Amino acid sequence: MHRLDVELGDRSYAIHAGGDLLADPEWLARVLTAPALFIISDDNVAPHYLPSLRAALGQRLRGELVLPAGEAQKQLDTLSRVFDHLAECRIGRDAALVALGGGVVGDLTGFAAACWQRGIDFYQVPTTLLAQVDASVGGKTAVNHPAGKNLIGAFHQPRAVIADTDTLATLPEREFRAGLAEVVKHALIADPDFLAWLEARVEALNAREPETVGETVLHCCRIKAAVVSEDERERGRRAILNFGHTFGHVIEGALGYGQWLHGEAVAAGMVQAMVLSRTLGLLNEEEQRRAVALMERLKLPCEPPALSVDTWLEWMSRDKKATSAGLRFVLLDGLGRAIIRDDVPESRLREVLACEMQSP
Amino acid sequence: MHRLDVELGDRSYAIHAGGDLLADPEWLARVLTAPALFIISDDNVAPHYLPSLRAALGQRLRGELVLPAGEAQKQLDTLSRVFDHLAECRIGRDAALVALGGGVVGDLTGFAAACWQRGIDFYQVPTTLLAQVDASVGGKTAVNHPAGKNLIGAFHQPRAVIADTDTLATLPEREFRAGLAEVVKHALIADPDFLAWLEARVEALNAREPETVGETVLHCCRIKAAVVSEDERERGRRAILNFGHTFGHVIEGALGYGQWLHGEAVAAGMVQAMVLSRTLGLLNEEEQRRAVALMERLKLPCEPPALSVDTWLEWMSRDKKATSAGLRFVLLDGLGRAIIRDDVPESRLREVLACEMQSP
Numbered sequence: 110m111h112r113l114d115v116e117l118g119d120r121s122y123a124i125h126a127g128g129d130l131l132a133d134p135e136w137l138a139r140v141l142t143a144p145a146l147f148i149i150s151d152d153n154v155a156p157h158y159l160p161s162l163r164a165a166l167g168q169r170l171r172g173e174l175v176l177p178a179g180e181a182q183k184q185l186d187t188l189s190r191v192f193d194h195l196a197e198c199r200i201g202r203d204a205a206l207v208a209l210g211g212g213v214v215g216d217l218t219g220f221a222a223a224c225w226q227r228g229i230d231f232y233q234v235p236t237t238l239l240a241q242v243d244a245s246v247g248g249k250t251a252v253n254h255p256a257g258k259n260l261i262g263a264f265h266q267p268r269a270v271i272a273d274t275d276t277l278a279t280l281p282e283r284e285f286r287a288g289l290a291e292v293v294k295h296a297l298i299a300d301p302d303f304l305a306w307l308e309a310r311v312e313a314l315n316a317r318e319p320e321t322v323g324e325t326v327l328h329c330c331r332i333k334a335a336v337v338s339e340d341e342r343e344r345g346r347r348a349i350l351n352f353g354h355t356f357g358h359v360i361e362g363a364l365g366y367g368q369w370l371h372g373e374a375v376a377a378g379m380v381q382a383m384v385l386s387r388t389l390g391l392l393n394e395e396e397q398r399r400a401v402a403l404m405e406r407l408k409l410p411c412e413p414p415a416l417s418v419d420t421w422l423e424w425m426s427r428d429k430k431a432t433s434a435g436l437r438f439v440l441l442d443g444l445g446r447a448i449i450r451d452d453v454p455e456s457r458l459r460e461v462l463a464c465e466m467q468s469p
Numbered sequence: 470m471h472r473l474d475v476e477l478g479d480r481s482y483a484i485h486a487g488g489d490l491l492a493d494p495e496w497l498a499r500v501l502t503a504p505a506l507f508i509i510s511d512d513n514v515a516p517h518y519l520p521s522l523r524a525a526l527g528q529r530l531r532g533e534l535v536l537p538a539g540e541a542q543k544q545l546d547t548l549s550r551v552f553d554h555l556a557e558c559r560i561g562r563d564a565a566l567v568a569l570g571g572g573v574v575g576d577l578t579g580f581a582a583a584c585w586q587r588g589i590d591f592y593q594v595p596t597t598l599l600a601q602v603d604a605s606v607g608g609k610t611a612v613n614h615p616a617g618k619n620l621i622g623a624f625h626q627p628r629a630v631i632a633d634t635d636t637l638a639t640l641p642e643r644e645f646r647a648g649l650a651e652v653v654k655h656a657l658i659a660d661p662d663f664l665a666w667l668e669a670r671v672e673a674l675n676a677r678e679p680e681t682v683g684e685t686v687l688h689c690c691r692i693k694a695a696v697v698s699e700d701e702r703e704r705g706r707r708a709i710l711n712f713g714h715t716f717g718h719v720i721e722g723a724l725g726y727g728q729w730l731h732g733e734a735v736a737a738g739m740v741q742a743m744v745l746s747r748t749l750g751l752l753n754e755e756e757q758r759r760a761v762a763l764m765e766r767l768k769l770p771c772e773p774p775a776l777s778v779d780t781w782l783e784w785m786s787r788d789k790k791a792t793s794a795g796l797r798f799v800l801l802d803g804l805g806r807a808i809i810r811d812d813v814p815e816s817r818l819r820e821v822l823a824c825e826m827q828s829p
Contacts, residue, residue, distance in 0.1 A: 185552075189545050196616030202789060224584075226789045227611065227622045228702075251587065256556030262587045263623060342588075429562060429586045 111327050115246065115334040117341055120266040124246060124334065126327050128319060130273035131158050131234070137165035140269055141232055143205035145171045147198055149191065149218040150209040151178040154236050158209060158276065162234070172198030176214070180367040183213045183252050185261065191221045205230035205268060211237035211284070212244035212371060216259070219250030223265035233267040236276040238288025238322075239372050242295065242329035245270050247337040247350070253366055257427045258358040264342050272330070274323045287372025289314065289407045290353075294379060295329045297400060298352045299336070301445030303328055304403070311406045349447035352439040353379030356413065359424040363416055376409040385453065385461045386440040396444050421462045422455075471687050475606065475694040477701055480626040484606060484694065486687050488679060490633035491518050491594070497525035500629055501592055503565035505531045507558055509551065509578040510569040511538040514596050518569060518636065522594070532558035536574070540727040543573045543612050545621065551581045565590035565628060571597035571644070572604035572731060576619070579610030583625035593627040596636040598648025598682075599732045602655065602689035605630050607697040607710070613726055617787045618718040624702050632690070634683045647732025649674065649767045650713075654739060655689045657760060658712045659696070661805030663688055664763070671766045709807035712799040713739030716773065719784040723776055736769040745813065745821045746800040756804050781822045782815075 110127035125140065146166050150159055155175045163170060174194050176182045200206075208218035208231060215233050222231035233245035251262025277285065292314075296304035306328075307314070313321040333350065340347035357378030360369050369377075380401060386392040404411055425436055435451060436458070442448045470487035485500065506529050510519055515535045523530060534554045536542045560566075568578035568591060575593050582591035593605035611622025637645065652674075656664035666688075667674070673681040693710065700707035717738030720729050729737075740761060746752040764771055785796055795811060796818070802808045 185545065185549050192545075192614055192621055193616075196614055196620065196787065199787065224621045224623060226620060227609065227624055249587065254552055254556055256553075260556065260586060261552055261584045263584060264587055427556065427559060 113330050116338045122267055122269050124270040124330050126272040128275045130271055131161050134165035143230055145169055145204035146207055147171050147200050148173040148207045148209055151176045151214050153178040154210040180213055183217055185252055188252055195225055202226050207232045209234045212240045215240050215245050216251050219265055220262050223250055223263035230268045233270040235272050237284050238277055239291050241272040241326045243291040246330055246333045258362055272326055274326055277322055286408055287370040290372040290376035290409050292325055292329055294352055295332045298349045298447035299332050308403055348449050349439050352447050353382050355428055355438055356381040358428055359421055363420055363424050373410050377413040380411045388457050388461055391440055391442045418459055418462045473690055476698045482627055482629050484630040484690050486632040488635045490631055491521050494525035503590055505529055505564035506567055507531050507560050508533040508567045508569055511536045511574050513538040514570040540573055543577050545612055548612055555585055562586050567592045569594045572600045575600050575605050576611050579625055580622050583610055583623035590628045593630040595632050597644050598637055599651050601632040601686045603651040606690055606693045618722055634686055637682055646768055647730040650732040650736035650769050652685055652689055654712055655692045658709045658807035659692050668763055708809050709799050712807050713742050715798055716741040718788055719781055723780055723784050733770050737773040740771045748817050748821055751800055751802045778819055778822045
């Protein structure tokens with residue numbers, strides 16, 4: 110088991126990553142320290158891991174809510190249901206929520222914790238690759254609005270993250286792939302050595318070789334923790350973690366949340382961001398080819414769905430990253446080197462969007 | 470015009486208090502600096518002051534939403550409507566909301582700003598005495614849940630507060646009285662000299678003499694700003710601002726939000742908290758009599774409604790101030806000296822609640 114600390118002053122917390130964590134009630138009881146707890150999970154995950162969490166918490170468990178799995182739950186109506194349950198179970202200021210599941214459960218639970226009684230503690234227990242490498246670290250919580258992804262939310266740091274990599278063995282294939290997209294993202298934006306490391310381990314990753322997957326999770330958390338520690342509330346550099354997301358959020362929103370998994374949309378979105386980076390002379394053809402080759406070997410979707418240029422632009426203008434001055438893009442100035450640009454000419458963007466439409 | 474600074478590091482802000490502020494579009498335009506703004510108000514206030522704000526903001530005004538007046542609007546459904554409008558008007562991260570109205574509009578708008586895109590700026594333009602002396606300062610934002618007052622919310626500081634005391638001249642009598650309850654609260658918890666100052670000015674206050682009302686607003690803001698600067702997120706001392714609220718929130722919730730105005734419920738709640746303080750030997754009879762006499766001269770309700778002891782206890786246990794260990798009370802250890810106590814024996818509390826029921 111590895112422990113990694115996210116340094117954020119009095120909001121610092123530990124990420125515990127490794128195998129067999131959820132099978133150890135005594136250890137869990139020591140990490141989940143709140144005097145009263147309420148678990149939120151979904152109906153895919155709960156049958157597997159809820160019993161052992163229950164055993165760990167004993168009398169301190171004040172209630173639980175198991176939601177239908179899927180992105181469609183990440184919305185205000187579900188949040189309202191969560192609040193009803195918290196009220197019913199008398200969840201007070203010193204209690205904590207536990208998010209047991211993937212990114213949807215984590216984002217929703219974290220936001221519920223951020224708002225309930227103006228903020229109570231919560232723990233992240235991510236059970237998908239995407240949540241372990243990305244969603245559960247960094248304190249971004251949110252629900253979706255029909256007009257856009259994660260439009261309603263808060264920065265609220267977890268008290269601790271427990272990433273049991275054994276949970277990834279039973280993850281549906283599509284979800285595992287979606288998580289690999291965020292893994293590749295971490296390499297592309299910040300760490301060329303990690304990119305090479307991944308290239309050398311494609312077979313092990315595709316086979317979910319536990320040691321390799323565990324090291325991968327830990328390395329991504331390390332990259333993300335460093336970025337977040339520097340810029341908790343995304344006033345600057347942290348935005349590089351959104352690489353692929355300006356395009357990806359359009360795919361998710363325009364097709365209806367849940368059609369494409371978040372990681373799938375980010376994968377296709379990263380390719381679009383790389384094409385735009387090339388158009389602007391930031392990335393060369395060889396670099397792009399190398400990145401796309403890795404993604405293809407990891408069986409990630411590299412082509413966006415067919416959407417009209419107007420649809421792309423319409424949705425982009427509603428994205429959180431848009432300001433009244435215009436759109437903001439995270440681009441690659443070489444592999445492993447993300448930059449943020451506010452000055453992309455609309456004509457160049459339109460070229461990229463139109464060109465992508467003709468792809469197979 | 471007076472300016473008062475709330476010192477909170479990078480969340481510091483100014484309170485501007487005085488007459489004629491909303492009649493000066495040029496001054497308003499200088500204070501409301503965001504490049505894009507969206508106004509939220511209610512149908513009592515909007516006809517009076519929305520036109521001059523509109524004139525001040527010109528092209529920067531991106532939209533407005535006028536809600537029905539009243540506490541019933543302070544709930545998740547209305548918040549959801551607010552988000553729909555913000556999405557429709559493309560309110561982005563660099564835009565700001567403007568809360569033009571009383572405590573309900575301020576709390577709702579502040580919470581909407583806290584959540585929209587994980588937090589955008591907002592300005593408080595309070596137009597009731599209660600909001601000017603209390604609700605608009607300090608960054609507490611929230612909506613109600615059927616199970617309790619302000620159960621869903623966030624700490625989110627305004628960018629500036631504009632308290633135009635001229636707006637108080639047209640305030641309905643009942644609302645003005647409700648605001649005076651919070652004025653008395655500030656004196657009782659923290660400032661015996663201010664208590665004496667108020668006692669000497671009851672007639673001027675009842676006549677809404679502008680100079681006196683203006684000084685009163687400023688003095689309350691000064692007390693509150695000092696308390697908030699010391700303890701922004703209510704981890705300790707700030708809780709004294711909740712004096713009267715543990716009882717008051719029961720009155721508001723149990724009778725249905727909007728039956729008693731917040732300030733009215735706080736007035737009766739402060740008397741109950743003083744009776745409890747006396748029962749515990751903290752306050753003497755003479756002190757209690759003096760405080761109640763001032764409240765009566767200001768025509769504040771000093772008797773709680775008839776509720777069963779079980780109803781009181783049931784609602785209190787759901788209050789935010791309750792922990793799994795028990796109830797927390799703000800009591801007076803003499804006039805002008807509030808203390809926080811977690812160890813009030815239930816038997817003493819029951820005595821006070823039962824006794825109050827027999828009051829006329």
